Amino acid sequence: MARQTCPSRSRANGSGEGVDRQDDTAARRISMSQAGAVCVRNRTGGAYTGRHAPVSPPRPGAVRFSPMSDSPVVTRFAPSPTGHLHVGGARSALFCWAYAKNRAGRFMLRIEDTDAARSSDDSARGIMEDLAWLGIEWDDGPALPLSDGRIVGGDGRGVGPFFQARRVPLYDRCAEQLVKSGRAYPAFESSDVIDGQRREAVAAKRTYRYPRPAEIEPGRFNDGLKARWDRALAGESHVLRFVVPSHEIIVQDxxxxxxxxxxxxxxDFVIRKADGFPTYHFAVVVDDETMGVTHVMRAQEHLANTPRHVALQQALGFRTPAYAHMPLIMNMDNSKMSKRDKAKVARAKLQERVAQGLTTQDAAAALGIPQAELAAFLAKENDSLAVAEKIARVYDVPLPEIEVCDFRAAGYLPEAMCNFLGLLGWNPGMKTADGKDLEKFDLAFLRQHFSIERIGRTNSKFDRVKLLSFNADAIGALPDTEFAARWRGWCEEFEPTLARAVPSDRWAWLARAVKARARTFRDGAKAASFAVLDDATYPFDPAAVAKHLRASDGAGLRLLADARTRLAAAEPFEPEVLHGILEQMSQQHGGMGPVAQPIRVAIAGTAVSPPLPETLAVLGKSRALARLDRCIGLAST
RNA sequence: GGCCCCAUCGUCUAGCCCGGUCCAGGACGUCAGGUUCUCAUCCUGAAAACAGGGGUUCGAAUCCCCUUGGGGUCACCA
Structure with a gap:
């Protein structure tokens, strides 16, 4: 469970200049012929390797925009920048990446920011940094400078810009083409009116369908349509609706x-909103074509959209890419995994407190938000992430990890995430040497073996317990020195107190002692918490004191004096030497248990700590002796 | 509700396309042991599933149909 909000965005992007929105426009070279028809060329063969037949046959007349002739497969991940990168999105990106790489193709990142109100550049940058952290790097897309100096992305094929908001003229031309060919028309009802009609239909248990105006004739730019178009051109507020075909639509998935x-x-769905931005359906179709996308791999929630896309492609004279819809990732309770889950958890916990007597006035004050805002949150009027995170911080409520950055903050390894995500809806179907199912692999394996054929059809639940196990195994597989370095890096960002408390020349001992106890980096920090205790004030667990110091007439306590003497003489104060001292003592006191536990309780305050030699060495002689002295002093009073 | 998709242990899944080698294999978790200075790691073992019903067939987890269950989607969000 993550306790922190997402990490700051500064790390992966050393220069802090962020995503380059201007640059990618310059390189743009979308060729458009007359009447807005987009130049396309034939798709290279061999693209269809799924277990099913190829998609609809190529249209003879269609030519395809040709960015680069020698890379047939182009996949894309196209998030909307309205929040952090969700694990489901990460899985989609991973599969798209793996497939493109497997086919020696290109993986593209496109930012779908056509929702002007909800999109933000910060969010776009965050998503890119999360992808980069996972190791999923895009060949085409906004340029992202990495901390190691490399730059991910760029416009090598000349298909940018990669922010849809910068491609509006292109959509406008395609839209006009549709209108002029009688396949789209302006509609002037306000959204309020439409919403009202929709509500009425739902109340009457009817399926709402926008009624096509009588004067609209599919495929004809007639007088009625021209009149509408003129009104639109004159500036009247309108949306553009697509004239859906009257025939059955078949999608080959x-x-x-x-x-x-x-x-x-x-x-007749909307393809251009009143604010002039294209809707998702329209933008994807235009972009996938003009950006040379050959394979659309996305979550099954988009399956129902696909017929719209196919219809649009046909109306525009575009080719239909290969579609592969992946099963969904669900919560353990079978609900859809969503960032709203954080709000749910925070709300439930706060309501618990309220039931125990906490007043909403006090809570709002503690959270530093207006009472009305809190009331609205508690009444489920919104699922504000900001409020949820404040509650988490103030009331120490662990929120579920939903987004990639949550897992990073919680101390998960990107390789464990990718491995686990790679097994959600896909499986290599291979055995290890000892005959077990192969399920541990890295990105190199994935790009080498990924195939659409082995994508499953059933939704999977996101089992955090198994992820945790994968992460523990991934940590265990790290060489000690690498674990030490990476864990230190994580601590510097998320547990700076610990990073500062342990001198770097003793860090390797700490890391070695903590590694087996760390299922996550955060676990490791917890196991190392003895190191950040204040020598003069750390608490003693009464039960541990009773059991290991006072029991047997104070045998443990008496042993401490002996230990103090021997440790004071230890030189150098390092694990090997200290281990030797403990060994000697164990021979005189009937085993390691009776020796180690009293010392452990004395220096850590509890009966649990990493192995004693390392624990002592990490503290260093003066701190260790100070703690021993304090314990002896307190216990004898 | 309309339309669409799906169905193997609690969970992720292998097997299914090309029926017999499957009284269904692996992993996580659980339980029971063992190693160990605590905690953890590690090792050994066990329990645990073909949703139900009809077909087809000598034979079905595997093919077909129905039922049930789950999910998605029905926005000027993506």
Whole structure:
């Protein structure tokens, strides 16, 4: 459970200049011919390797925009920058990346920021940094400078810009083409009016479908349509709606097989909003075509959208890319995994406190937010992440990790995340040498063996317990020196007190002692907490004192004096020497147990700590002796 | 509710396309032992699933149908 908010965004991006939004426009070379038809060329063969038949046959007349002739496969991850990178999104990105790499193709990152109100540059940068942290690097997309000086992304194929908000003229041209060919029309109802009609339909248990105006004739730019277009051109507020075809639409999905949508199921959906931005459906179709995307791999929640996309492609004369819809990642309770889960947990915990007598006035004051805002949150009127995170901080409520940065802050390794995510909905179907299912692999393995054929069809639950086990194994597999360095790096960012408390020349001992106890970096920090205790004030666990110091008529306590003498003479004060001293003592006192436990309680205050030699050595002689003295002094009073 | 997708241990899954070698294999978790200075690691072992019902077949986890269950989607969000 993560206790922290997402890490600062400064690390992966050394210069802090962030994503380069201007640059990628300059390199743009989208060629458009007359009437807005986009230049395309034939897709290179061999793209269809799924377990099912190829998608609809190539349209003879269609040519395809040709960015680079020698890389047939192009996949893309296209998040909307409205928050952090979700683990589901990370899985999609991972699979898209793996497939492109496996096919010697290119993996592209495109930012779908057509929702002007909710998109932010910070969020876009955060998503890129999370991807980079996972090791999922894009060939085409916004340029992201890494801390090691490398730059991920760029516009090597000349298909940018990669922010949809910068591609609006392109969408406008395609939209006009659609209108002029009688496949789209301006509609002037306000969204309030439409919403009202929709509500009415739902109340009457009818499926709402936007009624196509009588004067609209599919495929004809007639007088009625021209009149509407003129009104739109004159500046009247409108949306553009697509004239959906009246025939059945068949999607050939590489994972699911043939998916048919009966004629009449779709209504004339909006392709351009009143603010002039394209809707998702329209932008994806235009971009996937103009950016040369050959394979669209995305979560199954998009399956129902696909017929719209196919219809749009046909109307625009575009090719249909290969589709592969991946199963969804669910919570353990089978609900959809969502960042709202954080709000749910925070709300539930705070309500518990309220039930125990906490007043909302006090809570709002403690949280530093207006009471009305808290009331709205508690009444489920919103799922504010900011409020949830404040509650988590103030009331020490662990929020579930949902986003990639949550896992990073919680001390997970990117390689463990990728391995675990790689097994959610995909499986190599291979055995290890001893005949067990192969399930531990790295990115290199994934890019070498990934295939669409082995993507599953059933939703999977995100089992944090198994992830934790994977992470523990990944930590265990790290060489000691690497663990030490990476754990230190993590501590400097997330547990700076610990990083400062242990001199760097003693860190290796700490790391060695902590490694087996660290299922996550945070666990490791917990196991090392003895090191940050204040020598003069750390508490003693009464039960441990009773059991290991006072029991047997104070045998443990008496032993401490002997230990103090021997430790004071230890030179150098290092694990090997200290281990030798403890060994000697154990021979005189009937075993290691009766020796180690009293000392452990004395220097750590509890009956639990990493192995004593390392624990002592990390503290150093003066701190260790000071603690021993303090314990002896306190116990004898 | 309409439309669409899915269905092997608690969970992730192998096996299913090309029926017999599967009284279903692995992993996580759980339980029981063992190693150990505490905690942890590590080692050994055990319990644990083909949703139900019909077909087809000599034979079905594997093919077909129905039922049930789960999920997705029905926005000027993506």
């Amino acid at each position: 590489q994972v699911l097989g043939e998916v048919k949508i009966a004629a009449g199921e779709l209504d």
